[in-house]
Amino acid sequence: MADVAASQVETQDEGGDLLLWILVWSELATFGVLFCAFLTVSLFQPAEFALGKLQLSPRIAGFNTVVLVASSWTAALAVQAGAARRLQQIYLAATASLGLGFVAVKLVEYGQEISKAADPAFGSFFELYFLITGFHLAHVVFLALVLILLACRPRQSDVVMATTIWHVVDLIWLVMFPLLYLG
Incomplete structure (x- = not known):
């Protein structure tokens, strides 16, 4: 009987792992396509993209x-806290709070940039910039809300899945930052 229960748990974990990796790779592929589009258009509009980057902060x-x-x-x-439920809740809430802080700062940044979006001097720079960063921002908002819900009732498997996706979204930003803002 114990073997059957262990087998069911392993099957559930494997299914969760498969779903997680499908989600991770689909996120990476989607943002990869967006980054390739940005780089491709920047080859055709180098002056406009250089000028656009100068407008960013x-x-x-x-x-x-x-x-x-x-x-x-x-x-x-939060993942490491595991069985220490209260500590895990604090870390999940802190992660969500930092994510929402990111959103607030990004919205302030958008406020400074939105007036330039329709200016033809920047070519397609701002359209792609707002598309890429807006899509990323939507991920941060959604995942911050998920983390808030998890903080109320954390289950270790859900915490692992949500924080893994959180790390992927952070990794995407670490690629996006130099692509959009530097050089």
């Missing part, structure tokens, strides 16, 4: 990078 984006790295740290601590 690498300092604000750099600060937001630190916020997301800190959120990845608290997400890892």
Whole structure:
């Protein structure tokens, strides 16, 4: 009987792992396509993209990078806390709070940039910039809400899945930051 129960748990874990990796790779592929589109268009509009990048604030984006790295740290601590439920809840709430802080800073940044979006001097730069960063921002908002829900009733398997996706979204930002803001 114990073997059957262990077998069912292994099957459930494997299914969860498969779903998690499908989700991870689909996120990476989607953002990979967006990054390739950005790079391709930048080859056809180099002056416009160079001018567009000058309109961005690498300092604000750099600060937001630190916020997301800190959120990845608290997400890892939430997984590590495991059975210490109260501690896990605190780390999940901290991760969500940092994520929402990222959103607030990004919205302030958008406020400074939105007026430039329709200017033809920037070519397609701002359309792609808002598409890529907006899609990323939607992921951060959604996952922060998921983490808040998990903080109320954490289950280790759900915490592992949500924080893994959180790390992927953070990793995507770490690629996005130099692509959009530097050089």
